[in-house]
Amino acid sequence: MATLTPVPVTLPKDKVPTKENVRDIIGTFLTKEWPYVDPETLTMSYNASFANAHCPVERPKPATGTHTETLKVFIKFHHDTLVDFEILKHLAPSKHEEALLSYEYGQSGLGAKVYGFFKTQDGTLGRIDEFLDARNMEPEDVENRVIRADVAKGLAMFHALKTSLEKKAVESYYEAVINGLKKYHKMGKLKALGKEGGVSVDNLVDYDFGTRLRKVVDKLESIRAKAGWCIHDVQFMNVLVKNDPKEGESRVTLIDFEFVMQNYRAIDIGGHFMQKMFKWFDEESRIARCRTYTEEEKRHFCEEYARQWNKLTGDSDTGDQVFLESEYGYMLAITFDIQGMLCFMSEEDDKDSLNLLALNKLFDEFVDQYAKLGLEDP
Known part of the structure; x- marks a missing residue:
């Protein structure tokens, strides 16, 4: 799941995703239940840091039956850094390599599972991970x-x-x-x-x-x-x-x-x-x-x-x-x-x-x- 997948989403100019944006991004990878969630029922928070932004997203439990897909995920959005760490660019992993490493780390049982690595239509890269309690x-x-x-x-x-x-x-x-x-x-x-x-x-x-x-x-x-x-x-x-x-x-x-x-x-x-x-x-x-x-x-x-x-x-x-x-x-x-x-x-x-x-x-x-x-x- 560390393959880069285009998603049919364009983020707003300020790069802060809407509830519909995150529903559609998640639904690209978790395809059974997430695509049909009413965006207004989602609980999410957006936290911007130095180079990236983090967005935990949770959907409500189904009113009837049991759910087959996770109710909560963690989205990481990669933004252009404010500072150009040019000296380490040739050594540090690319965003794709970082996603692959995160996937391998999750597969080992040591870290969160990676559900998907995506690119929005406005060019923003991001990753959907298992939400850890x-x-x-x-x-x-x-x-x-x-x-x-x-x-x-x-x-x-x-x-x-x-x-x-x-x-x-x-x-x-x-x-x-x-x-x-x-x-x-x-x-x-x-x-x-x-x-x-x-x-x-x-x-x-x-x-x-x-x-x-x-x-x-x-x-x-x-x-x-x-x-x-x-x-x-x-x-x-x-x-x-x-x-x-x-x-x-x-x-x-x-x-x-x-x-x-x-x-x-x-x-x-x-x-x-x-x-x-x-x-x-x-x-x-x-x-x-x-x-x-x-x-x-x-x-x-x-x-x-x-x-x-x-x-x-x-x-x-x-x-x-x-x-x-x-x-x-x-x-x-x-x-x-x-x-x-x-x-x-x-x-x-x-x-x-x-x-x-x-x-x-x-x-x-x-x-x-x-x-x-x-x-x-x-």
Whole structure:
């Protein structure tokens, strides 16, 4: 069902679908009952985010008899991004490849089933997924040992996933990101935007991330860090916690695969630890009001990850090995976020003080971790 299917629908100019639009899109794939639903009886909400929009849709139960098709689905609409992530375009999956990956992930039993991948007559691409009875993960969730273990196992399974995506060299990613970071090094426009927003980012802009990131990558090479299919954008909004999991089923599932590509698995593991400190869609502060991951919790996570990884690959990795990789991966993940935020800032003239404060927090975390691991020149 990941084949691109044209649908006889034209979205309004503002791209916000009507109830009739979503009924007709869904009815193209779920053909027995959905095409005959009265659009006015549908319950739906439309939520636009940075590059995409999400639309859960529910129809009422039939007045008589039992239904054979699902009552609720999740539609994802792809819109043109506000920021051109040109540096990763040649590495990140196309929308069709992302849909195929999502389909394969769903077929494995790890994620939501994909019902269809579509293109409207106005050119909008989108996907219809199974609706999961779940909520977005909160930073405090990973203080629960069981949920933390499920996230660890979920990442290991994703990293080792067999997919039809083309594997591209890990080094290609770092060549692109380092070149991207160099573009923003000492950029006067970024400093000016910080001042306008009331938060100085001068120290961050003057910091040579590119050279230091190269040193981190060299260190990972020297310890023979393992690679796999990495998500990169592992913010907690991209992990769902199921409300009522079946017995023996994972409590979590991973979503949003726009940036899936080959990389050191450490970028996702270290990134998961780092992301506990942030709530990127909070209206009061992007920095979470909770404690950071403890070393004990990190080591438990890495033990669970190693156990699952070994089960899937036949390797004999230890929790200590995964933990060491994650310590360097922490910085890889920070540079992914900083690159994206500087790109957005530069192209959209963003000077939101909450974003600027979070950017400086990322910078402080990178500097502290770099010093902690003894990478700074004497």
